[in-house]
Amino acid sequence: MRASPAHDVPEECTVTSTSLPDSLIATLPGASYTDPGIFAQEQEHIFEAMWFCAVRASELPKPGAFRTVQVGRESILITRARDNSVRAYFNVCRHRGARLCTQESGEVKRAFQCPYHAWTYDLTGKLVAAPNLTKMPDVGRTEYGLASVAVREWLGYVWVCLAENPPPFDEVVQEVVTRLGDTESIEHYDIDNLQVGRRITYDVKANWKLIIENFMECYHCATIHPELTEVLPEFADGYAAQYYVGHGAEFGEDIQGFTVDGSEGLDRIPGVSEDQDRRYYAITVRPQVFVNLVPDHVIFHRMYPVAADRTVVECDWLYLPDVVQSGKDVSRSVELFDRVNRQDFDACERTQPAMSSRLYAKGGVLVPSEHHIGAFHDWVQARLGAQPR
Ligand code: FES
Ligand SMILES: [Fe+2]
Numbered sequence: 454m455r456a457s458p459a460h461d462v463p464e465e466c467t468v469t470s471t472s473l474p475d476s477l478i479a480t481l482p483g484a485s486y487t488d489p490g491i492f493a494q495e496q497e498h499i500f501e502a503m504w505f506c507a508v509r510a511s512e513l514p515k516p517g518a519f520r521t522v523q524v525g526r527e528s529i530l531i532t533r534a535r536d537n538s539v540r541a542y543f544n545v546c547r548h549r550g551a552r553l554c555t556q557e558s559g560e561v562k563r564a565f566q567c568p569y570h571a572w573t574y575d576l577t578g579k580l581v582a583a584p585n586l587t588k589m590p591d592v593g594r595t596e597y598g599l600a601s602v603a604v605r606e607w608l609g610y611v612w613v614c615l616a617e618n619p620p621p622f623d624e625v626v627q628e629v630v631t632r633l634g635d636t637e638s639i640e641h642y643d644i645d646n647l648q649v650g651r652r653i654t655y656d657v658k659a660n661w662k663l664i665i666e667n668f669m670e671c672y673h674c675a676t677i678h679p680e681l682t683e684v685l686p687e688f689a690d691g692y693a694a695q696y697y698v699g700h701g702a703e704f705g706e707d708i709q710g711f712t713v714d715g716s717e718g719l720d721r722i723p724g725v726s727e728d729q730d731r732r733y734y735a736i737t738v739r740p741q742v743f744v745n746l747v748p749d750h751v752i753f754h755r756m757y758p759v760a761a762d763r764t765v766v767e768c769d770w771l772y773l774p775d776v777v778q779s780g781k782d783v784s785r786s787v788e789l790f791d792r793v794n795r796q797d798f799d800a801c802e803r804t805q806p807a808m809s810s811r812l813y814a815k816g817g818v819l820v821p822s823e824h825h826i827g828a829f830h831d832w833v834q835a836r837l838g839a840q841p842r
Contacts, residue, residue, distance in 0.1 A: 476820060478827045483813035486660040486805065492761035498836045499740045501525035501615040504625045506742045506755050508611050509649060509769060512558065513539060516576060520558045523757055524615055529602055530554050531611055534576040539606060541613045542599035547580065548572045574599050608644040628738040634699040641724040644751050647771035650783045653791055655766040659801035660808065661741070661758035662833065664766065667797050668743050670823045677796045680789055684708050684715055685733055691822050701732030711747040712785035713792065719749040719776050719783065739832065745790065752790050762805055768794060
């Protein structure tokens with residue numbers, strides 16, 4: 454599924470790299486990271502058109518539990534119906550448009566009632582009550598029920614798609630195959646059944662693409678990630694785990710676990726194979742998910758782009774249920790990637806202000822170990838209807 458090419462893309466988006474030395478290719482121009490008009494196009498043609506990883510399924514432990522999330526320009530209400538199925542709706546009252554749920558999360562007994570004129574919807578979205586509704590027998594309870602959104606569960610997360618005709622979910626799975634070579638490799642980590650040991654939410658003052666670009670390369674690792682390069686010495690060379698298909702970065706010889714000081718981690722996830730042991734794999738699932746796999750836990754990032762220069766990142770550290778339930782100390786493993794996140798997000802925030810500098814009007818450059826980011830830029834351009842550069 455591709456965005457319609459009918460709308461305008463600003464001229465500066467079609468930068469060419471013809472005048473650059475062979476070692477370098479151009480990034481997107483500065484405006485791509487600052488222009489609210491371009492951001493609105495990205496919301497429409499990327500976040501509202503593709504599968505979007507919204508919440509951890511365990512955040513909806515029983516019927517009536519709900520969470521609201523921003524997907525593109527829309528607020529989406531995600532809940533669980535009486536039959537335990539997950540449902541997602543536009544968080545918009547069908548009467549006169551009031552936002553139905555203003556809380557980020559909560560629980561209702563059996564229905565959502567609009568706080569304005571009390572139109573009331575059951576967990577399947579059907580309009581079940583409203584003042585004087587019985588005097589309006591011609592009002593369809595389903596037709597004027599909540600508008601639903603496509604839902605899938607995968608890896609223990611609820612993915613939603615706002616498109617009228619959602620693309621096949623296979624496109625999402627394919628992102629993992631492209632990176633790891635197959636789907637079995639990720640199944641070994643049994644992510645569905647891991648539990649959230651820690652969640653940290655970061656409010657990053659940077660464009661979502663800067664965060665993806667940063668995640669895709671390791672040219673910066675030696676400079677800003679002292680703890681990570683200690684644990685994964687090959688990262689000091691600047692080649693990201695995402696550079697080669699199927700490659701996982703190996704732990705250093707005297708490293709016992711994926712922890713802030715290289716000390717012992719937790720119990721290995723039973724399905725993790727011998728050749729995945731003592732290795733770190735990183736996957737980008739476009740447009741807004743990063744997954745990091747290590748033998749004893751999984752670090753799962755979801756980005757919620759909220760403005761051209763602001764992105765909220767929710768990061769879950771997932772462990773075996775035994776580890777979480779027994780209250781084992783996970784702080785050293787959490788601290789490693791929490792530091793990495795802060796180091797990365799600081800770097801992105803340091804870059805964001807320069808995106809509107811006139812010096813960056815035509816963008817910056819990518820060195821060979823970052824050239825694969827060029828394919829990400831081409832992909833963004835194609836989604837917005839521009840020709841690849
Ligand atoms: S806007 Fe919701 S009941 Fe009137
Ligand atoms: Fe980094």
